[in-house]
Amino acid sequence: MSNPHILVVDDEADIRGLLKEILSEEGYEVDVAANAALARASRARQIPDLVLLDIWMPDVDGITLLREWSTGAADGCPVVMMSGHGTVETAVEATRLGAFDFVEKPLSLAKLLRTVERALDAGRRHRQSGKLLGAALTAPIGKSRLMQQLRAELQQVAANSSPLLLIGEPGSGREAFARYVHEHGPHAAEPFITLIASTLREADAESRLFGREEAGAREQGLLEQAGNGTLFIHEVEDLPAGVQRLLYGVLESGKFTRVAGAEPVALRARLISSAQPGIEQRAGGETLRRDLLAHLNVLIMRVPPLREYAEDVPDLLRYHVDRVVDSEGLTFRRFSVAAQNRLRNYPWPDNVRELRHLVHRLLIHGGSEEIRLEEIERELAVQAPADEPLVKQDLLALPLREAREQFERAYLQQQLLLCNGKVGQLAKRVGMERTHLYRKLRSLGVDFRNISED
Numbered sequence: 172m173s174n175p176h177i178l179v180v181d182d183e184a185d186i187r188g189l190l191k192e193i194l195s196e197e198g199y200e201v202d203v204a205a206n207a208a209l210a211r212a213s214r215a216r217q218i219p220d221l222v223l224l225d226i227w228m229p230d231v232d233g234i235t236l237l238r239e240w241s242t243g244a245a246d247g248c249p250v251v252m253m254s255g256h257g258t259v260e261t262a263v264e265a266t267r268l269g270a271f272d273f274v275e276k277p278l279s280l281a282k283l284l285r286t287v288e289r290a291l292d293a294g295r296r297h298r299q300s301g302k303l304l305g306a307a308l309t310a311p312i313g314k315s316r317l318m319q320q321l322r323a324e325l326q327q328v329a330a331n332s333s334p335l336l337l338i339g340e341p342g343s344g345r346e347a348f349a350r351y352v353h354e355h356g357p358h359a360a361e362p363f364i365t366l367i368a369s370t371l372r373e374a375d376a377e378s379r380l381f382g383r384e385e386a387g388a389r390e391q392g393l394l395e396q397a398g399n400g401t402l403f404i405h406e407v408e409d410l411p412a413g414v415q416r417l418l419y420g421v422l423e424s425g426k427f428t429r430v431a432g433a434e435p436v437a438l439r440a441r442l443i444s445s446a447q448p449g450i451e452q453r454a455g456g457e458t459l460r461r462d463l464l465a466h467l468n469v470l471i472m473r474v475p476p477l478r479e480y481a482e483d484v485p486d487l488l489r490y491h492v493d494r495v496v497d498s499e500g501l502t503f504r505r506f507s508v509a510a511q512n513r514l515r516n517y518p519w520p521d522n523v524r525e526l527r528h529l530v531h532r533l534l535i536h537g538g539s540e541e542i543r544l545e546e547i548e549r550e551l552a553v554q555a556p557a558d559e560p561l562v563k564q565d566l567l568a569l570p571l572r573e574a575r576e577q578f579e580r581a582y583l584q585q586q587l588l589l590c591n592g593k594v595g596q597l598a599k600r601v602g603m604e605r606t607h608l609y610r611k612l613r614s615l616g617v618d619f620r621n622i623s624e625d
Contacts, residue, residue, distance in 0.1 A: 175291050176200045178219040180210040180236070181253065182228045186276075190223065190283075197284065207231035214240075221290050222250045226265070234265055241269040249290040253278070272355075285357065292360045311348065312490050313483025317475060321348075324472060329355035334422070334442040334467050336407075338450060339474030342524030345445040346403060348474055352443060353401040361400030364393055364440075368409035376414040380421075383430035394427060397440035407444040407467060408458045415460045422466040442467065445474075477519040477526065485511045487523065491530040501534040509544040517551065580615045587617070 177199050179190045187203040194201045202219070204210040207230055213219075222240075226233040237250055249271035265273065271290045274283050311318050311325070328335055329352045337345040346365065353363045371379060382392030393402055404410070410418065421427045422442070426435040444467045446459075451468075455461040477484070488506050496503050506514070519525055529550060533542055583601070590596035594612070598605040 174198050174200050175220040176202070176217060177287070178210065178213055178222045179203045180207075180222065180228070180233070181225040182206060183225075186225070186253075186278075190278075193280065193283075194287070197287075199287075207236050210236065219248055220294055221287060222248060223253055223287075224250050224270075225253045227255065237265055237270055249294045251286055251290050289359045311344070311351065312486050313480055314486065315480045315483050317480045318483055321475070325351055326355050328352060328470050328472060330357070331470065332356075332358075332441050333469040334444070335470040335472065336450075336464075336468040337443065337445045337472055337474050338448055339445070340447060340476050340522055342522035343474045343476055344523045345474050346405060348472070349401070349403045349443045349445070353403075353441075356401075356441070358399045358401075358441070361398050362396060363401045363403065364397040365403045365405060366393055367405045368407055368414075371411060371414050373411045373413040376411065377417060378430045380414070380417060381427045381429050381436075382432075384432040389429065389432075392427075392429070394421065394438060394440055395429075395436060399439045400441070402440045402442050404442065404444040404467075407446050408450065408453070410459075412460075415463050419460060419463045419466065422463070477522045481515045481519075484515045484526070487526055488514065488530060491527050492534065495531055495534050499534075502537060504534060504538070504540055504542050506542045507544065510542050510547045513544055513547050576615060579611070580617060583612060583615065583617055 177194055179187055179194075179201060181187050181190070181203075182205055184205070187205065191201045191203050202213050202217075204213050206228055210222075210224075214222075224233045224237060233252060237252070240248075240250065250269065252265045252270045252273040253276060254273055255276040271293060272286050274286055311321055325348060335349075335352065337348055339345050350363055353359060378390075378392065380392045380394055382395050383390050421438055426437050428435050450459065450464070453459065454464045477487075485506070488511065492504065492506075495501055514526075514529075521528075532550065533546070538546065583597070586600055587594075587597050590600060594608060595605065598608045601608070603611070
C-alpha cells in the first residue's frame with residue numbers, strides 16, 4: 172500500500188520547503204506548487220489524498236481554486252486551508268465551500284500533523300462511504316472579537332480529554348460547539364453520540380447507557396457506542412435522579428458493567444454536557460447532584476447568547492441561507508441592508524436557533540430575490556411575552572413612546588428588586604428625586620408596595 176500523497180500549494184518558497192521536509196519525514200509523498208497553474212498541473216497528473224492550500228497567492232487566490240475544485244471534482248480529496256494573520260475569517264468562510272479545516276500561520280507543527288491525519292482519515296472514509304466528513308463545518312461563524320476568542324478557546328479545550336460543561340441559553344448552539352470541540356480533538360474520527368437527557372427513563376436507563384448481555388449476545392449502550400469519541404449530554408439537569416446516580420458511579424470508578432454482564436468495561440469516551448446559566452447555584456437541590464456536577468464541569472465554557480455578538484448576524488444570515496439552499500434546493504434570496512440592520516438590533520430571545528428558523532421560513536415562503544425590511548417586520552410581528560427579560564424584548568418593533576415606557580417599566584422593576592423594594596434606595600440608585608420617582612412608578616403601573624412586602 173503506497174503512502175498518502177499530499178499536495179502543498181503556497182507561493183512562499185520557505186513554507187513549501189518546510190512543509191515538504193516535515194511531511195516527507197512523516198512518511199508522506201509530497202508534491203509542491205507555487206501557484207494555481209502548477210497546482211492544477213500537479214492535480215491533473217495525480218489526484219492527491221490531501222491538499223494544503225494557501226489562501227493568498229499572486230495569480231489565483233486559494234478560495235477561487237477551492238471553489239473550482241469543489242464544483243468540478245467528486246474525488247473526495249480533502250482540502251486544508253492555510254491562513255496567515257488576518258485571514259482566519261476567510262478560512263472559516265472557506266469551510267462553507269467544502270474545505271475540511273484550516274491551520275493558521277505561523278504553523279504549529281503539532282496541530283498541522285494532527286489536522287493532516289484527520290483529513291486523510293476523512294478522505295479514506297469518503298472513498299468508502301461516498302461522503303466527506305468536514306471538520307470545521309460547525310465552526311462558530313462571525314468576525315467579532317467574541318467569536319474569534321471563542322474559536323481559540325474551543326480549540327484549546329479540544330486537545331484535552333477532560334469532561335466539559337457548556338453553559339448557555341437554549342438555542343445558543345451548544346451542541347454545535349460540542350461537535351466543534353470533538354472534531355478538533357485527537358479522536359475526531361471516533362463517534363459523536365448525542366443523548367437528550369429528558370428522553371432517558373429510569374426504567375431502561377441502565378441498559379441504554381451501559382448496554383446488556385443476553386443469551387451470549389452483547390448490545391452496546393451509549394457509553395460503549397461512543398468508543399474513544401464523545402458522548403454529548405443535552406441539558407444535563409433533565410437527567411432523572413436514578414440516572415444521575417448511575418452516571419456518577421461511572422465517572423467515579425471509570426468503568427461500568429452491562430446489564431446481566433459480569434465483566435466491567437472501561438469508560439473511554441469523553442463526556443461533554445450542556446446546561447443553562449445558573450447551574451452551579453441550582454446544583455444540590457432537586458435538579459442536579461452536586462457531586463455529579465463536580466465530575467462534569469472539570470472544564471467549563473460559556474456559550475454566549477446571540478445578542479452579545481449581534482454584529483455577526485449578517486454573516487450568520489448568509490451562512491444559513493447558503494446551507495438551506497444547498498440542502499433543500501430552495502431559491503436563493505439575500506437580505507437587504509435595512510433588513511440586516513433590523514436583525515442586528517433584534518434581541519433574538521431564542522438565539523441562533525431562532526435565526527435559523529427565520530431564514531428557513533423566508534426561503535420556504537419565497538418572493539423576490541431581496542428580502543426587504545417590510546418582510547422582516549411581518550415575520551417579527553409576534554411579540555415576545557411581556558415578562559421577557561428586558562434584554563430579550565424587541566423594543567424596535569414598538570413606537571417610540573411605547574418602547575420608552577416598556578424600557579422604563581422593566582428598568583425600574585429590576586432596580587426596585589435590587590433595592591429590596593425600598594423606594595428611598597431606588598431614588599438614590601437611579602438618580603431621581605423621590606416625589607418624582609413615586610409619580611413615575613404610578614404612571615408606569617409599577618406596584619412598589621407589593622415588591623416591598625415580598
